Amino acid sequence: MSAPWKQRLTRSLHLSRSKPEAKYFQLATVGLDGMPDNRTVVFRGFSDESDGLLVVTDTRSEKFTQLQRNPAACVVWYFTKSREQYRFKGNTAILIDAQTDTTNVVDTHNEVITKTALTPFWSSLSAGTRSQFYWPHPGREVTEDEPSNADIDVLSPYFSVLRIVPTEVQFLDLKASPQQRESYTWQEANWHVKQINP
Numbered sequence: 616m617s618a619p620w621k622q623r624l625t626r627s628l629h630l631s632r633s634k635p636e637a638k639y640f641q642l643a644t645v646g647l648d649g650m651p652d653n654r655t656v657v658f659r660g661f662s663d664e665s666d667g668l669l670v671v672t673d674t675r676s677e678k679f680t681q682l683q684r685n686p687a688a689c690v691v692w693y694f695t696k697s698r699e700q701y702r703f704k705g706n707t708a709i710l711i712d713a714q715t716d717t718t719n720v721v722d723t724h725n726e727v728i729t730k731t732a733l734t735p736f737w738s739s740l741s742a743g744t745r746s747q748f749y750w751p752h753p754g755r756e757v758t759e760d761e762p763s764n765a766d767i768d769v770l771s772p773y774f775s776v777l778r779i780v781p782t783e784v785q786f787l788d789l790k791a792s793p794q795q796r797e798s799y800t801w802q803e804a805n806w807h808v809k810q811i812n813p
């Protein structure tokens with residue numbers, strides 16, 4: 616059976632299905648300097664293996680390096696239409712291609728998987744999103760003449776999928792009066808749900 620928060624989140628996504636921006640959430644990681652770091656990403660679905668949130672990212676990005684060092688992550692996700700907020704706390708597994716792994720993954724949370732397993736993700740992305748994985752190194756200063764050699768049918772060596780697996784979820788419904796707040800905690804292989812004061 617799927618996690619109770621997942622059923623709720625699936626409903627929120629359904630209510631906002633006409634709004635593409637409802638798939639954006641903020642992903643916070645721990646910077647190499649120990650400071651929090653935060654950015655917007657796109658929700659790419661739930662993982663089949665566990666109740667995780669999937670995100671695609673570039674292995675050259677800061678967040679990738681940060682997650683290799685420390686898999687801890689927080690997500691905050693607000694649905695403007697239904698006026699609901701979700702907060703997630705957990706760990707992130709990094710899925711990268713076994714062949715193109717040049718990043719020396721050592722953390723046990725990270726998973727080097729086969730190209731065959733990663734290819735369906737790649738193929739499901741729009742041409743525009745795939746071409747971003749052939750852009751010059753993210754975060755570096757722009758230089759004049761970087762060649763852009765994009766064959767978007769070929770899986771980029773910089774492509775990775777993040778699987779954010781929460782152990783704590785909080786839900787807040789601003790519409791309800793009084794506001795409804797719930798906490799879901801993963802303990803002893805079960806989700807424990809509590810209503811808490813808003």
Ligand SMILES: Cc1cc2nc3c(=O)[nH]c(=O)nc-3n(C[C@H](O)[C@H](O)[C@H](O)COP(=O)(O)O)c2cc1C
Nearest residue numbers: 639654655656657670671672673676677678679754
């Ligand atoms: C609406 C929106 C959606 C985005 N989606 C993603 C995404 O799915 N994956 C990603 O890596 N970056 C995405 N970005 C870019 C990130 O916010 C960020 O600028 C980039 O990944 C570099 O972050 P980092 O240096 O902290 O790794 C998105 C930005 C915006 C504004």
